[in-house]
Amino acid sequence: MNVKTYMQQLGESARTASRTISAADTGLKNQALRAIADELSHNRESLLQANLQDMKVGQQYGLDEALLDRLSLDGGRIDAMIEGLEQVAALPDPCGEITHMNYRPSGIQVGKMRVPLGVVGIIYESRPNVTIDAASLCLKSGNATILRGGKEALNSNKAIVQCIQHGLQKVGLPDTVVQVVEMADREAVTELITMSEYVDVIVPRGGKNLIERISNDAKVSVIKHLDGICHVYIDDQADMEKAFNIALNAKTHRYGVCNAMETLLIAEGVATEILPRLVGAYKEKGVELRGCDKSRELVEDITVATEEDWRTEYLAAILSIRIVADMSEAIDHIRCYSSGHTEAIVTENITRARQFMAVVDSSSIIVNASTRFADGFEYGLGAEIGISTDKIHARGPVGLEGMTSQKWVVFGNGHIRE
Amino acid sequence: MNVKTYMQQLGESARTASRTISAADTGLKNQALRAIADELSHNRESLLQANLQDMKVGQQYGLDEALLDRLSLDGGRIDAMIEGLEQVAALPDPCGEITHMNYRPSGIQVGKMRVPLGVVGIIYESRPNVTIDAASLCLKSGNATILRGGKEALNSNKAIVQCIQHGLQKVGLPDTVVQVVEMADREAVTELITMSEYVDVIVPRGGKNLIERISNDAKVSVIKHLDGICHVYIDDQADMEKAFNIALNAKTHRYGVCNAMETLLIAEGVATEILPRLVGAYKEKGVELRGCDKSRELVEDITVATEEDWRTEYLAAILSIRIVADMSEAIDHIRCYSSGHTEAIVTENITRARQFMAVVDSSSIIVNASTRFADGFEYGLGAEIGISTDKIHARGPVGLEGMTSQKWVVFGNGHIRE
Numbered sequence: 001m002n003v004k005t006y007m008q009q010l011g012e013s014a015r016t017a018s019r020t021i022s023a024a025d026t027g028l029k030n031q032a033l034r035a036i037a038d039e040l041s042h043n044r045e046s047l048l049q050a051n052l053q054d055m056k057v058g059q060q061y062g063l064d065e066a067l068l069d070r071l072s073l074d075g076g077r078i079d080a081m082i083e084g085l086e087q088v089a090a091l092p093d094p095c096g097e098i099t100h101m102n103y104r105p106s107g108i109q110v111g112k113m114r115v116p117l118g119v120v121g122i123i124y125e126s127r128p129n130v131t132i133d134a135a136s137l138c139l140k141s142g143n144a145t146i147l148r149g150g151k152e153a154l155n156s157n158k159a160i161v162q163c164i165q166h167g168l169q170k171v172g173l174p175d176t177v178v179q180v181v182e183m184a185d186r187e188a189v190t191e192l193i194t195m196s197e198y199v200d201v202i203v204p205r206g207g208k209n210l211i212e213r214i215s216n217d218a219k220v221s222v223i224k225h226l227d228g229i230c231h232v233y234i235d236d237q238a239d240m241e242k243a244f245n246i247a248l249n250a251k252t253h254r255y256g257v258c259n260a261m262e263t264l265l266i267a268e269g270v271a272t273e274i275l276p277r278l279v280g281a282y283k284e285k286g287v288e289l290r291g292c293d294k295s296r297e298l299v300e301d302i303t304v305a306t307e308e309d310w311r312t313e314y315l316a317a318i319l320s321i322r323i324v325a326d327m328s329e330a331i332d333h334i335r336c337y338s339s340g341h342t343e344a345i346v347t348e349n350i351t352r353a354r355q356f357m358a359v360v361d362s363s364s365i366i367v368n369a370s371t372r373f374a375d376g377f378e379y380g381l382g383a384e385i386g387i388s389t390d391k392i393h394a395r396g397p398v399g400l401e402g403m404t405s406q407k408w409v410v411f412g413n414g415h416i417r418e
Numbered sequence: 419m420n421v422k423t424y425m426q427q428l429g430e431s432a433r434t435a436s437r438t439i440s441a442a443d444t445g446l447k448n449q450a451l452r453a454i455a456d457e458l459s460h461n462r463e464s465l466l467q468a469n470l471q472d473m474k475v476g477q478q479y480g481l482d483e484a485l486l487d488r489l490s491l492d493g494g495r496i497d498a499m500i501e502g503l504e505q506v507a508a509l510p511d512p513c514g515e516i517t518h519m520n521y522r523p524s525g526i527q528v529g530k531m532r533v534p535l536g537v538v539g540i541i542y543e544s545r546p547n548v549t550i551d552a553a554s555l556c557l558k559s560g561n562a563t564i565l566r567g568g569k570e571a572l573n574s575n576k577a578i579v580q581c582i583q584h585g586l587q588k589v590g591l592p593d594t595v596v597q598v599v600e601m602a603d604r605e606a607v608t609e610l611i612t613m614s615e616y617v618d619v620i621v622p623r624g625g626k627n628l629i630e631r632i633s634n635d636a637k638v639s640v641i642k643h644l645d646g647i648c649h650v651y652i653d654d655q656a657d658m659e660k661a662f663n664i665a666l667n668a669k670t671h672r673y674g675v676c677n678a679m680e681t682l683l684i685a686e687g688v689a690t691e692i693l694p695r696l697v698g699a700y701k702e703k704g705v706e707l708r709g710c711d712k713s714r715e716l717v718e719d720i721t722v723a724t725e726e727d728w729r730t731e732y733l734a735a736i737l738s739i740r741i742v743a744d745m746s747e748a749i750d751h752i753r754c755y756s757s758g759h760t761e762a763i764v765t766e767n768i769t770r771a772r773q774f775m776a777v778v779d780s781s782s783i784i785v786n787a788s789t790r791f792a793d794g795f796e797y798g799l800g801a802e803i804g805i806s807t808d809k810i811h812a813r814g815p816v817g818l819e820g821m822t823s824q825k826w827v828v829f830g831n832g833h834i835r836e
Binding site: 019022106201246250357359378379392393397406407 | 437440441514520522524526528531533535536618619633634637639657659660663664666667668671753775776777779780781782783784785786787788790791792796797798808809810811813814815823824825826827828829830831832833834835
């Protein structure tokens with residue numbers, strides 16, 4: 001079978017299944033999630049076997065250590081998948097909620113009902129746990145899913161999806177609610193992101209290159225996360241203790257995450273007071289520092305930051321530092337270099353905090369807390385399918401609600417337009 | 419200057435202006451809308467002159483009567499534009515609204531703030547009043563706008579945008595908040611819908627061909643309206659009086675509108691009772707009827723409906739009719755042929771009404787009222803920039819809120835992630 005025909009069949013099955021899952025009630029969806037957890041629990045051995053196959057091929061192909069680590073499954077990671085399913089089952093169901101129901105002067109009553117998007121295509125790289133994460137969130141939000149993982153994880157993903165499909169069957173749902181693309185061809189992705197008659201939204205998870213390529217070629221809407229060049233601005237009316245803790249935490253709590261700070265902006269008036277102390281703490285943690293001329297005059301051990309530095313998401317123990325005249329200059333810097341992910345201000349001045357919040361155009365604006373809080377779990381979404389750096393549809397951490405839409409519902413009593 | 423350079427300059431100016439207008443307070447935006455209304459009022463003569471130029475060229479090019487009518491301006495249409503501006507000024511401002519503000523276990527306080535999308539590109543055809551409609555809604559929702567009207571209306575649109583820009587200047591806002599594309603080349607549209615660094619969303623208004631072409635080529639998100647193949651289903655537990663009135667109104671209130679009924683579905687059990695009476699009323703209004711075999715057995719004067727008929731948005735005094743066994747068959751028909759715009763059910767049975775509402779996947783689901791209510795004004799949005807048949811971002815009638823997004827706002831008191 002050629003790739004196009006194969007993908008069209010997958011799409012058609014998903015569209016049909018989406019009608020069943022979109023109408024499934026909360027109890028049935030939760031039963032399905034728990035049945036899937038049971039399947040995972042009872043098939044640990046075959047999951048680990050399938051994963052071992054992937055690991056062997058991966059080693060033969062010379063995948064690097066980090067990639068192999070992400071690819072590997074063990075008992076703990078299977079436990080985490082099972083726990084994740086339980087957590088999603090425990091979340092409130094966003095579907096069917098009716099809000100804003102009001103009478104209009106014409107006599108009709110109009111409201112909005114939250115409904116699933118339909119069919120979600122997930123494109124991701126080596127981590128097999130994404131298979132469970134993504135499928136469970138889509139299922140709970142009433143969507144059918146087509147999963148396209150990395151070819152290096154194909155055996156693992158097939159084994160996981162087999163558990164998912166058995167779980168679905170056990171509760172009487174069609175196993176086509178969750179499908180995995182088994183053809184490794186790149187063309188399968190091209191087909192997935194362009195067959196808008198069968199797929200309503202694409203969520204790509206992975207490196208920036210993957211996501212940019214998908215966004216460029218897609219005809220279906222994409223909920224995407226590009227980069228996280230996050231800033232912390234320490235205002236000259238900041239509490240210095242809070243500023244120190246936040247600036248340290250935002251960079252050093254974890255390095256390889258999208259909500260870590262990449263550039264620290266400090267108001268000139270407090271630079272002498274806070275920068276040397278911060279530099280000491282960063283040095284202790286082994287953070288490499290690159291800065292503007294003013295910062296380098298104040299403290300040794302800071303190398304020159306180039307134009308390129310301000311535009312870089314390091315995802316590493318590197319920080320760029322710039323001393324600015326005031327908040328206005330900080331905002332100009334952010335406007336120029338931010339990726340629109342998350343920016344924080346540390347200040348005790350409410351007018352400045354309100355101003356920063358009003359004019360900085362990023363998906364999360366944080367006052368007096370670490371950028372590391374920009375996260376679906378921390379925000380109370382219960383789980384997240386990704387973080388969107390777009391403004392359309394969903395912005396910032398995307399949970400169950402981001403996998404839904406709202407339709408209008410109208411009640412009348414024989415009403416007609418005059 | 420080549421088209422690309424020209425469009426990039428427009429885009430850059432719009433991006434810069436969007437920062438000012440997104441931070442403008444409600445009072446200032448309303449002042450601007452009223453200043454624009456004044457400009458229109460004081461420049462009636464030059465507006466009519468510019469429009470006369472367009473009309474002359476249009477007649478020379480042999481535009482048909484309907485197109486010339488849509489193109490023409492007169493005193494009444496200018497009055498309507500002025501009134502429209504007043505109405506938009508009177509609407510509540512969606513921007514800045516903070517909702518869902520809650521404390522999290524970590525101690526941070528998290529909420530969502532409604533913010534403008536940024537830069538909106540509007541692509542439309544001959545009607546110059548769209549220039550004011552679209553610009554005023556974008557302005558009120560804090561967005562900068564790039565307008566691309568039909569080349570046959572270029573003089574009218576330039577004259578209107580001159581009024582808009584003078585109004586903006588009078589209240590101290592940059593005139594680049596609203597710009598019109600003056601180059602008539604098709605390439606200007608291609609540029610507008612692909613320069614995602616400057617444009618956040620495209621709203622095309624016009625025929626299906628225009629919209630399909632734009633959706634296919636766009637790299638920027640498109641809020642689009644394709645067709646409105648709307649259905650009314652008369653259930654065998656319907657109140658026959660309500661059913662008669664609704665089915666008549668949905669078809670004959672206006673023919674050329676997207677929320678008019680194109681296909682009537684009638685449950686077999688009540689067909690004998692209601693169809694002859696309805697056919698009589700339709701005939702009186704001059705509606706051409708095409709139907710399934712069963713309907714033709716019941717009533718004369720119904721010609722054969724082909725497969726093509728079920729897929730057609732007539733936008734005319736034509737109706738297709740199908741007799742179905744029950745609601746389930748009606749839903750199957752809708753799933754197969756609906757464009758996802760608006761579907762109505764007439765029934766007194768609450769279980770069926772709930773079922774229809776839950777499983778039919780269209781932007782408006784109406785119980786016991788005419789499909790003609792699917793409209794931004796009727797729904798209380800105050801105004802509408804269009805009706806979306808997509809599920810992503812905005813669905814159904816799109817008002818001011820559809821021109822906005824929500825960002826996350828977080829307050830802490832020195833909080834860090836542990």
